[in-house]
Amino acid sequence: MMTSIPPAPPGTPTTPVPTSIPLPAPTGPQWRSEELLAGSDEALISHGDQVYRLRRTGTGKLILTK
DSSP: OOOOOOOOOTTOOOOOOOSOOOOOOOOSOOOOHHHHHTTSSEEEEEETTEEEEEEEOTTSOEEEEO
16 A cells, blocks of 8 residues: 655755765866867867767857767
8 A cells, every 4th residue: 555745734844855966077188178179160070970060059059069
């Protein structure tokens, strides 16, 4: 038989739920986006037999597409 937990009475403090989980520190090589883009708004990255495009948006975000 399953029992349900009754809701807490109004005004009862609740335990905050974390909104994000910290990521481990990167262990591989690290480059600044300015180095990869070399003054341009996009760079091509070869991976195996595929080519990916790293692009800087007008708002300064990065997008990686195939």
